[in-house]
Amino acid sequence: MGPDANRRPDRSDAKICLIGGGIASLAAAAFLIRDGHIPGRNITILEELDRLGGSLDGAGSAEHGYVTRGGRMLESKYRCTYDLFSSIPTIDKSRTVTQEIFQWNEVIRTGSKSRLVRAGRKLDSPEFGLSERHILTLERLAIEPEALLGRSSIKDQFDASFFETNFWFMWCTTFAFQPWHSAVEFKRYLVRFAHMIDGFNQLKGIMRTVYNQYDSLVRPLKAWLDEHGVSYVLGAKVTDLRFIEDGDGKAVERVVFEKAGVSEEIAIGPGDYVIVTLGSMTEASDLGSNTAPPALNGKREGGAWTLWEKIAEGRPEFGKPSAFADHIDESKWVSFTATQRDQAFFTIIRDFTGNTPGEGGLITFADSSWLMSIVLPHQPHFIRQPRDVNVFWGYGLHVDAPGDFVRKPMGACSGRELMTEILGQLRVESGAARILETTVVIPCMMPFITSQFLRREKGDRPAVAPEGWRNLGFVGQFVELPDDVVFTVEYSVRSAQAAVSTLLDLDTKPAPVYKGQFDPRVLLKAFVTLHDLHI
Structure with missing residues (x-):
């Protein structure tokens, strides 16, 4: 044991409560274990939904349709992300996730011929x-x-x-x-x-994971956390934090949450810590179906924004959630995931673009009144996806405008109507009926998806470790990290590393932004x- 270990505080009894089950919380748990030497059994993650991963999701089936609400692009300069995943083995334990990503992107290099x-x-x-x-x-x-x-x-x-x-x-x-x-x-x-x-x-330089980001990033990270004994409480909506103030400053004393309609509390001791994921860009998302459009929800349909509003009241050091949560018309858009049992559409796109799936990246229909884009990833996009099934993803930025081929606002369209618009933009007539019959498209309305891009000023986003608080940290897309950019996996992971290193006073600070x-x-x-x- 080296001299640094002798100077390291003994935190073997410290309990850590992480609020939110997205990539920021999962990364924070990994940094707490790897860099902070906190036993995994001392870490609890509270998540309102019935699964972990947050915005890095991937679910569904070939029969009923797969769903990915979105996918964040990667690139070679995501230093914190690759640092984290250099410690995380792939599901099959053959290499690290970072090695897998870089090796994969040597095989499949993005080079669009039809941007x-x-x-x-x-x-x-x-x-x-x-x-x-x-x-x-x-x-x-x-x-x-x-x-x-x-x-x-x-x-x-x-x-x-x-x-x-x-x-x-x-x-x-x-x-x-x-x-x-x-x-x-x-x-x-x-x-x-x-x-x-x-x-x-x-789109040169943009990197992808082998599968969707839930399968390629979240699953291996959760498996590693499982091996270290981390606990999860799913279906737990955190409604409040109880605070105390004494001679040593301010601190969290209790975490209050609801599960199955019952209110419960977690006591936070003097040597314990609470790390909160503030806000959520996929909060209150709603899925439509192949025959029905999704609904537009608001911040009251979930707990992320209401929790931030409650704890920030009278505490300016906690930021200003209203800057991000109260402008849905400026932050919403619709994404969709298409599951196909026929190869015809992928063949049409391959011949039209000159790119094989996974190579071309985003295709934008610049004349589309919805400003719609699609991307055909390498197949399979999901682990255990059948070989005769293809999956692609898309989204539109102008969801209130009527379509060019379906004369309805994008937000009011079913999955079949979205697919009809895509075929129209591509001028596909022959075989269009067969493609529609063999495709299931699930649309998703996300009211807060670009809320982190909304106009803001200094103080709207809090620091990862608010001044004057000894056991509280903030992570996610709505904290302030100088130089780096939101709407990236890197921002969430960097916030996690910054919060952990600051709270625990570690030497392992996040690598500087490139x-x-x-x-x-x-x-x-x-x-x-x-x-x-x-x-």
């Missing part, structure tokens, strides 16, 4: 179409301090012509930005992904690409 579709025709490597004024604005945003941007939106920074460029159509659909979203977050994305602008029109904007080679490539130069 945009217009008038039923693909655009191979579309030019950005930016004016010099647009480029100067992008360059200004990259260097302008966030404080000067304040609560401004993207549309406050650009003229209307910017939102008609190929650059915007590719950017907004890759990352799910809307013109009214935060200029600060848009700026962070520009800087964070500067190294990916070269090749962006072919800053390609300071690399002259990255800047040169970005300059050339933004100007549509070919040198």
